[in-house]
Amino acid sequence: MAEDLVLDTAIRDWVLVPLSVVMVLIGVLRYFVSKLLRSSQTPDAKVVREGQLILRARNLRAAGGFIPVKSFRARRFYYTNEENGLLHVPKGQAQNPQAQMFSDPNMAMDMMKKNLSMIIPQSLTFAWVNFFFSGFVAAKLPFPLTPRFRSMLQNGIDLSTVDVSYVSGRSWYFLNLFGLRGLFSLILGEENAMDDTQRMMQMGGGFGVDPTKNLGAEKDGIDIIQHEWTLPKMEQRAEMVLRKLVK
Amino acid sequence: MVGATEEARLNQLESQVDNGGGGAWEYLCLVRKLKARRSEKVLRHGIFILNSHIARSKLGGEEWTLYEQVAVAAMDCHRNDIANDCIEALSKKFPGSIRVGRLKGMLLEAKGAWPDAEKIYAQLLVDNPLDQIILKRKVAIAKAQGNLAAAVEYLNNYLETFMADHDAWRELAELYISIQMYKQAAFCYEELILSQPTVPLYHLAYADVLYTMGGLENLQAAKKYYASTINLTGGKNTRALYGICLSSVAINQLTKGRNKDEKDSADLQPLAAEALLKDYKERAPEKLPLVTAMLRNIKLVS
Amino acid sequence: MAVQDSTRSSSEGKSGDDGEDLSIFHAENLQNNMKSIYYSRTFLSIMGGVVAGIWGFTGLMGFVFYLLIMAIASLGLLAKAKFSVGNYFDSWNRIILDGFFGGLMSFVLFWTFAYDIVHIF
Numbered sequence: 001m002a003e004d005l006v007l008d009t010a011i012r013d014w015v016l017v018p019l020s021v022v023m024v025l026i027g028v029l030r031y032f033v034s035k036l037l038r039s040s041q042t043p044d045a046k047v048v049r050e051g052q053l054i055l056r057a058r059n060l061r062a063a064g065g066f067i068p069v070k071s072f073r074a075r076r077f078y079y080t081n082e083e084n085g086l087l088h089v090p091k092g093q094a095q096n097p098q099a100q101m102f103s104d105p106n107m108a109m110d111m112m113k114k115n116l117s118m119i120i121p122q123s124l125t126f127a128w129v130n131f132f133f134s135g136f137v138a139a140k141l142p143f144p145l146t147p148r149f150r151s152m153l154q155n156g157i158d159l160s161t162v163d164v165s166y167v168s169g170r171s172w173y174f175l176n177l178f179g180l181r182g183l184f185s186l187i188l189g190e191e192n193a194m195d196d197t198q199r200m201m202q203m204g205g206g207f208g209v210d211p212t213k214n215l216g217a218e219k220d221g222i223d224i225i226q227h228e229w230t231l232p233k234m235e236q237r238a239e240m241v242l243r244k245l246v247k
Numbered sequence: 248m249v250g251a252t253e254e255a256r257l258n259q260l261e262s263q264v265d266n267g268g269g270g271a272w273e274y275l276c277l278v279r280k281l282k283a284r285r286s287e288k289v290l291r292h293g294i295f296i297l298n299s300h301i302a303r304s305k306l307g308g309e310e311w312t313l314y315e316q317v318a319v320a321a322m323d324c325h326r327n328d329i330a331n332d333c334i335e336a337l338s339k340k341f342p343g344s345i346r347v348g349r350l351k352g353m354l355l356e357a358k359g360a361w362p363d364a365e366k367i368y369a370q371l372l373v374d375n376p377l378d379q380i381i382l383k384r385k386v387a388i389a390k391a392q393g394n395l396a397a398a399v400e401y402l403n404n405y406l407e408t409f410m411a412d413h414d415a416w417r418e419l420a421e422l423y424i425s426i427q428m429y430k431q432a433a434f435c436y437e438e439l440i441l442s443q444p445t446v447p448l449y450h451l452a453y454a455d456v457l458y459t460m461g462g463l464e465n466l467q468a469a470k471k472y473y474a475s476t477i478n479l480t481g482g483k484n485t486r487a488l489y490g491i492c493l494s495s496v497a498i499n500q501l502t503k504g505r506n507k508d509e510k511d512s513a514d515l516q517p518l519a520a521e522a523l524l525k526d527y528k529e530r531a532p533e534k535l536p537l538v539t540a541m542l543r544n545i546k547l548v549s
Numbered sequence: 550m551a552v553q554d555s556t557r558s559s560s561e562g563k564s565g566d567d568g569e570d571l572s573i574f575h576a577e578n579l580q581n582n583m584k585s586i587y588y589s590r591t592f593l594s595i596m597g598g599v600v601a602g603i604w605g606f607t608g609l610m611g612f613v614f615y616l617l618i619m620a621i622a623s624l625g626l627l628a629k630a631k632f633s634v635g636n637y638f639d640s641w642n643r644i645i646l647d648g649f650f651g652g653l654m655s656f657v658l659f660w661t662f663a664y665d666i667v668h669i670f
Contacts, residue, residue: 007665007669007670008670009670011670012665012666012670016662016665016666017666020662045376045377045408048377048408048409049407049408049410052408052409052410052411052412053410053411055410055411056410056411056438056441056442059411059441059442060441062444063440063441063442063444064441066440066441066444066475067437067440067441068468071434071437075437139661139662139665139669140661140664140665140669141657141661142601142602142605142606142607142608142611142660142661142664143607143608143609143611143612144608167661175657175658175661176658178654178658179654179655179657179658179659180655180658181651181654181655182591182594182595182651182652182654182655183591183595183655185587185588185591186588186591186592186595231468231471231472231474231475232471234471234474234475234478235470235471235474235475235515237474237478238474238475238477238478238482238515239474239514239515239518241477241478241481241482242477242482242515242518242519242521242522243518244482245481245482245522245525246518246521246522246525
């Protein structure tokens with residue numbers, strides 16, 4: 001057993017603590033920088049309109065039961081009819097979001113800024129960690145793990161005899177990267193809860209969202225729902241309420 | 248809309264500030280956050296802070312927010328001189344800002360110089376045609392001049408784009424009611440109910456519109472919406488109770504010969520009448536005979 | 550102290566009170582409630598991690614401790630919701646599971662951190 005690996009206290013003072021502190025500080029710094037960079041772009045009328053339209057359609061879907069059948073049908077027709085319904089998108093008009101992005105340099109610029117504020121500090125920190133701390137055994141997990149985790153936790157140490165629960169400096173960096181997001185959401189407010197990993201996923205899954213797709217989905221949703229007027233039920237309930245009140 | 252707890256907090260702070268207990272800045276912040284309209288108080292305390300150098304420098308960058316708030320409050324109290332001073336200070340600090348331009352337009356409005364105000368707004372709209380506040384100001388100008396048709400038109404244009412803005416829908420509904428276009432008003436209230444189904448006021452207003460339009464179907468629907476208002480307010484809303492009584496009387500009149508009234512809600516009207524009487528007995532006993540006589544007249548109470 | 554916090558920060562906004570047969574939810578309030586759940590869970594998992602590290606829990610013991618904390622948090626939330634979940638949330642899973650796995654990462658990190666600083670070095 002390589003159980004009694006003795007770690008120098010200098011490692012704590014010069015690797016473990018600084019690494020975590022730097023990660024926290026960088027997270028905070030990045031938050032403010034991205035706040036600074038966030039340009040107040042003037043939105044396009046069509047985009048605003050589509051966003052609001054989706055909100056309104058969603059309201060109809062959620063609370064459709066509160067208005068009479070006739071009104072509901074009229075609205076549904078208004079949204080989804082095939083000729084000029086608001087949610088109906090003609091086939092040819094659905095343009096490629098990629099093309100749309102390149103036609104609008106502002107949007108591309110914004111995306112760039114967002115990504116840069118994420119990628120630059122991340123790669124810099126990683127390079128820094130790699131350069132200074134790659135060979136260290138920085139920490140020990142308080143629980144045992146199977147050897148499968150070796151490549152994950154002992155990134156940068158090529159010793160197969162060391163117990164798996166010892167963590168190398170580089171892996172400590174990754175642990176921090178994932179574990180600190182909770183702390184960030186506490187100290188920086190909720191909007192930071194959307195973390196790097198999620199953002200990376202989004203980036204992989206296609207640049208930007210296609211608004212026409214949203215419209216189509218909303219249209220299908222409205223087409224499907226059945227109208228059930230909740231008001232008659234309300235009458236009986238009101239009766240109950242009054243009976244209680246009068247008594 | 249201001250919740251009950253927030254309003255209590257606001258009132259508490261207000262009395263504290265009025266009695267010289269400090270916390271004026273917190274009070275102003277809260278007013279701004281809740282969008283409460285207490286212009287007189289805001290004006291008095293805001294001016295006090297702005298006039299004292301020490302208090303003002305403590306605010307740092309927030310000072311300019313205070314200038315804006317005081318300017319608007321001053322216009323509301325018709326102290327155009329104060330508003331003018333505030334706007335001057337702001338435009339010296341932020342030349343060419345849209346927000347200051349907006350304030351200038353509002354000052355002109357307060358003075359009643361409608362064409363000038365409209366000119367300023369038109370200029371601002373050239374740069375960013377989607378500024379919600381300016382678009383709403385245009386509606387307000389039309390309304391202030393008594394040109395309701397134009398106000399409706401502007402508001403419709405606005406809603407064409409910002410169709411999820413329920414405050415605008417509410418304004419439009421009230422405008423439609425005041426020019427007696429009830430069908431359109433009903434549509435607006437439906438839209439409001441859709442966006443906030445738990446707000447009893449919208450149900451009540453919708454029921455009122457339906458009752459006003461008349462006709463058997465509308466009356467029945469009106470009764471249902473009065474019922475849902477009762478449901479949402481726990482039976483505390485007097486207007487809804489009256490609404491139940493009146494609409495069911497009207498329905499009875501219309502269906503007298505046919506006698507195809509729904510059985511399930513037959514209990515509702517006597518209950519509503521009873522609740523009304525109880526309410527009056529508790530809160531305004533001197534008016535009780537009047538209400539009893541009225542209800543007897545329409546044969547709801549024997 | 551930790552438990553107190555969980556009950557304090559949860560649910561300031563009350564969601565739709567009509568929850569018996571017709572479910573009407575005030576989306577904003579619901580969101581607010583979920584946010585406070587998330588907040589208290591995260592706070593608890595960080596605090597719990599530090600405590601577990603300082604007490605020197607190792608192995609399974611630590612995870613049991615985490616489960617215990619989350620169970621207490623659920624109980625606290627339940628008490629705060631006055632044992633009628635339907636009035637505040639759209640499903641039971643919200644109280645029991647929301648923020649569970651998100652908190653786990655934070656818990657492990659802070660657990661390791663505190664444990665290493667106190668016991669290893």
